[in-house]
Amino acid sequence: MSSTAKRTSSSKENPLGDVLTKKKTTQVAPLFQKNNQSKPPNTIAKSNLLVPYEDASSEGSFFHAESDLGDDDDDDEEDPQLCGAFACEAKKRPAIDYMERVQPNINSTMHAILIDWLVEVAEAFSLSPETLYLAVNCLDRYLSGNVITELNLQLLGVSCIMISAKYYGRGSVRAPPRQVESFCYITDYSYSRNELLEMESCVLNYLKFELTTPTANCFLSRFVPQGKREEEVLSHLLFESLASYLCELSLLDYAMLRYTPLLVAASAVFLARYVLHPSRKPSWSSTLEHYTRYRAEHLEACVKNLLRLCHESPSGDNVVAVRKKYSKAKYKFAANMIYPTSLPQELFL
Structure with missing residues (x-):
């Protein structure tokens, strides 16, 4: 790699502009301008900020993620794994308005x-x-x-995917993701091994090493098999790919944090079914309603936002990794x- 690919703190160019025009491959120069004296930030101790593992003392201090569960909450009481996932989901979720309240230096x-x-890094490894x-x-x-x-x-982003790759260990096909040097390499060595390990420590300590949490993909793996039962055999893989594509698109849009992972997964299945069979009535089934605990009317807002993401990118035409992948x-x-x-509108009635 050319040494000219690295950016230093003396550069006067807009780093965001650089990445919008130059980010083409996984092995790229730093996404944002590198500060040679940068250090991982200190954790904000005990404040009025909503953190995922603390109880909020005031409901007015933050927005609640939209859940809108139906009234049939007792349907899945016989499934302890699912009940545990619902409880864990509520505990380990990010604040949905942290960009406005916490982050003065970055934006959506x-x-x-x-x-x-x-997404590119995950594909490459x-x-x-x-x-x-x-x-x-x-x-x-x-x-x-x-x-x-x-x-x-x-630095934070690559630290988080390194933590996740270590956590899932055997879930990765290749050995390199388990090596710190591999993650330094994909940033064009913009960050040293020590910087990466220091940031990893900051993240793990802040999260109190509580990494086990249900994500939209976790719920999707439960809902898709139920939806497959009603699809033609030849469309099984397409249905699964469509639902996965919609869920990954949601990761790109900060505004989608207002919806719980459970709601995103259910909405992705709903929209995937409609795209495959727009004439089928109803688009939602009693089986999926039972497993997701959502009726069609509860999914409307999230489904429409997923559809919006199919037609537009949260950052214009330069954020394309998910679309290229799928x-x-x-x-x-x-x-x-x-x-x-x-x-x-009748889909949601």
Whole structure:
């Protein structure tokens, strides 16, 4: 790699502008301008900031994520694993307004660019989908209570995916992701081994090493098999790819944090079913209602936002990793499907 690819703190160029024009491959120069004197930020101790593992004392101090569960909450009481997932989901979620309240130096566009790059990293290292989702969860939870500079944002991102790759260990196909040097390499050595390990320590200590949490992909793996039962055999893989594509698109949009992972997964299944069979009535089934605990009316807002993401990027045409990934034959060209511009209201009645 050319040494000219590295950016220093003396550069006068806009680092965000650089990445929008130059980010083409996984092995790229730093996404954001590197500060040679940068250090991982200190954790904000005990404040009025909402953090995922503390009880909020005032409901007015933050927005609640939208859940809108139906009234049939007792349906799954016989399934202790599912009940545990619901409880864990509520505990280990990021604040949905941390960008406005906590982060003066970064914005949702930078957030989308970083996650787009993490999608590329996960593909390059053949990491499991759950590794990517956990990395994004750790990233957002950490940002919910710690101010970070633009210069350290990529360092945080690569630290989170390194933590996740270690956590899932055998979920990765190749050995390199378990080596710190591999993660230094993918940032073009913009960060040293010590910097990466120091940031890793900051993240793990802030999260209190509580990494086990259900993500949208976790719920999707439960809901998709139920939806497959009603699909034609030849469309099984396409249905799964469509739902996965929609869930990954949601990772890019900071505004989607207002929806719980459970709601995102259920909405992705709903929209995937409609895209495959727009004439089928109803689009939602009693089986999926039972397993997701959502009726069609509860999914409307999230489904429409997922559809919006199919037509527009949260950061313009430069955030393309998810679309490129799902434009491959491996995923049945899910990103190239024809998506409707709107949905009939009767779907949600």
